[in-house]
Amino acid sequence: MAILPIVQLGDPILRTPSIQVRHFDRKLGRLLDDLTDTMRDAPGVGLAANQVGRPDRVCVIEIEGRHLELVNPVLVRTHGTQTDLEGCLSVAGFYGPTARALDAVVTAQDRRGRPIRVSGHGFLARALQHELDHLEGLLYLDHLESLDALQRVGPDGELEDV
Numbered sequence: 776m777a778i779l780p781i782v783q784l785g786d787p788i789l790r791t792p793s794i795q796v797r798h799f800d801r802k803l804g805r806l807l808d809d810l811t812d813t814m815r816d817a818p819g820v821g822l823a824a825n826q827v828g829r830p831d832r833v834c835v836i837e838i839e840g841r842h843l844e845l846v847n848p849v850l851v852r853t854h855g856t857q858t859d860l861e862g863c864l865s866v867a868g869f870y871g872p873t874a875r876a877l878d879a880v881v882t883a884q885d886r887r888g889r890p891i892r893v894s895g896h897g898f899l900a901r902a903l904q905h906e907l908d909h910l911e912g913l914l915y916l917d918h919l920e921s922l923d924a925l926q927r928v929g930p931d932g933e934l935e936d937v
Contacts, residue, residue, distance in 0.1 A: 776808045778816045779827040784866050784914070788825045793832040793910040796846050799888035803833070807844045807886050810835045819864045821902045823909035826865050834906040838899050845893070848883035850907050857897065860926070861905065861915045871925045873918045879903045 782788060796803060806824065814822035814835055823834040836843040855877030862870040879900040881893045895903045905915060916922065929935045 776805070776812045779809055779813045781813065781817065781822075781864050781867075782826055782828050784916075786828075786865075788828055788830065789865055789909070789914065790912045791825065791830065792912045793823070793825055794830045795832050796884075799846070799884070799886065803831075803846070804886050806831060806833060807835060807846075811837070811842070811844075814864075817864050820898075821906045822864065823906050825909055825912075832910050834910060836899070836902050836906060838902055841899070843893060844886055845881065845883040845891075845906070846886065846888075848881050848903075848907055848910065850879060850904065851882050852878075852880040853900075853904070854878040857901065859901065861901065863905070863915055865909075866914065866916065868928050869925050870928070871915065871919045871922075873901075873915045875901045875904050875918075881907065 810822050813827060820838050821834060821836040824831040832847050834845050853876030856874060857877045858872055858874045860870040861873035877900060879895050881903050883891050885891050927935050
């Protein structure tokens with residue numbers, strides 16, 4: 776397992792839709808393990824493969840004691856709305872008020888190719904939508920009404936306007 780470098784805003788892979796995984800093998804398992812190690816080291820709550828320079832349709836999420844590995848995920852249903860500050864490991868040091876669905880349902884496959892279904896509410900729903908956006912080549916910045924809404928994390932850890 777390895778800690779991989781996280782790609783930052785400006786790298787074209789962040790804007791490139793991911794490619795469906797077809798081989799469920801040790802190579803995929805290593806990628807999932809590396810994504811998990813990298814996410815935990817950052818630290819973050821989710822990480823998509825394109826954030827480490829890989830085109831695969833794969834992401835990991837770890838929230839509220841749940842560790843999710845999603846291969847070929849698809850958002851199948853959303854409901855309600857929520858707006859909260861959202862950040863991204865690939866847009867380091869910035870947060871913005873982002874509208875998302877309050878509830879989200881995703882179908883995917885696990886590392887062995889077996890079908891799974893994940894339902895999320897609140898923060899988990901937000902993370903699911905955030906990571907699936909990455910796999911479509913989108914960033915939370917694309918959901919902001921204006922980049923003027925961005926806030927920077929200052930040296931003291933406090934949010935400040937950009």
